[in-house]
Amino acid sequence: MQLLIVHRDPEMGEALVQMVKNYTRxxxxxxxxxxxxxxxxxHHQRCDLLLTxxxxxxxxxxxxxxxxxxxxxxxxxxxxxxxxxxxxxxEITGSKIFPEPIVGDxxxxxxxxxxxxxxxxxxxxxxxxxxxxxCLSRRSGALQMVREEKNGLVFLRNGxxxxxxxxxxxxxxxxFEIVTWKQVEFAYExxxxxxxxxxxxxxxxxxxxxxxxxxxxxxxxxQSA
Numbered sequence: 711m712q713l714l715i716v717h718r719d720p721e722m723g724e725a726l727v728q729m730v731k732n733y734t735r736x737x738x739x740x741x742x743x744x745x746x747x748x749x750x751x752x753h754h755q756r757c758d759l760l761l762t763x764x765x766x767x768x769x770x771x772x773x774x775x776x777x778x779x780x781x782x783x784x785x786x787x788x789x790x791x792x793x794x795x796x797x798x799x800x801e802i803t804g805s806k807i808f809p810e811p812i813v814g815d816x817x818x819x820x821x822x823x824x825x826x827x828x829x830x831x832x833x834x835x836x837x838x839x840x841x842x843x844x845c846l847s848r849r850s851g852a853l854q855m856v857r858e859e860k861n862g863l864v865f866l867r868n869g870x871x872x873x874x875x876x877x878x879x880x881x882x883x884x885x886f887e888i889v890t891w892k893q894v895e896f897a898y899e900x901x902x903x904x905x906x907x908x909x910x911x912x913x914x915x916x917x918x919x920x921x922x923x924x925x926x927x928x929x930x931x932x933q934s935a
Contacts, residue, residue: 711758711825713738716747716774717790718766726761726812733818736825743768748777757782759824764791764807764847772898779833786824786833788817793846799914800921802839834893838917844898845869845913852902857891864888865904871913873904881908882916889920890927 713736717723723740730738736759741747745768751757760778764771775787788806795809808817837855841864844853848869855862862884865873874884888894909916 711736711821712754712756713759713761713821714747714750714757714778715740716742716744716760716762716769716771718742718763718769722810726817729814729818730821733814734821736821744770744774747774751778751781757785759786759788759821761788762790764789764843766792775833776897784828784830784833786827788820788824789843791843791847797846798842800838800842800917802836802842804836805839806835807839807843832895835896837889837891837894838921840894840896841871841913841917845871849898849900851898851900852904854897854899855888855891855894856896857894860891862888862891865902865907867904867907869913871909871916872907873909882911885909885916886920886923889917890924 713730715723715726715738717726717740720742723742727738727740730736739750741750757778760775762771762774763769771789779785788808790812791807791809793809795811798809804823805816806820840853844866846869849866850868851866853864853866855864860876862874862876864871864885871885874881874888876884876887879887
């Protein structure tokens with residue numbers, strides 16, 4: 711695979727490149743800005759995996775991932791967010807989001823998992839993983855979540871979930887429905903504001919409730935013979 715790492719800190723960036731070179735057979739390049747990544751993309755025909763800071767000086771990881779996905783078919787993306795790992799409220803197995811301190815084995819596993827996906831596969835993220843990342847990053851705006859024919863919107867204000875909608879539900883009920891979709895494609899738009907505010911609970915409380923409800927519902931279903 712061809713990997714592109716976008717990281718502002720040269721020491722951290724070089725450490726990530728060295729880890730990839732030491733423990734995988736993949737090609738890996740480091741650039742320090744979003745502009746440099748876009749320029750590199752214009753002159754290359756292939757990129758399989760983008761590893762980028764979520765937010766740093768000269769880097770908007772969400773916009774970069776979206777833009778490069780239009781250039782490179784089947785591009786997979788991993789994010790390095792700007793909060794510490796101990797701030798997470800929920801541990802996500804198979805996460806594609808890696809706050810510092812980065813666990814090398816988990817990052818290498820995510821890289822190898824990306825290699826196993828079909829070349830033109832959708833870049834799927836776990837719903838709770840994306841929501842936690844956006845809340846801890848204090849994002850405002852709207853997240854569109856898509857799973858096959860299902861489509862939902864989650865609205866944020868300064869890292870708080872304030873509203874959610876699907877084709878069949880609104881508010882907490884809609885958020886609980888979206889969580890059951892598990893893995894989704896997502897898009898983020900900073901400028902979109904909620905049409906109304908229906909969710910007042912703390913984001914971590916509501917996500918824990920949603921995950922717990924989904925697990926209870928799943929375990930209560932009759933097992934097929």
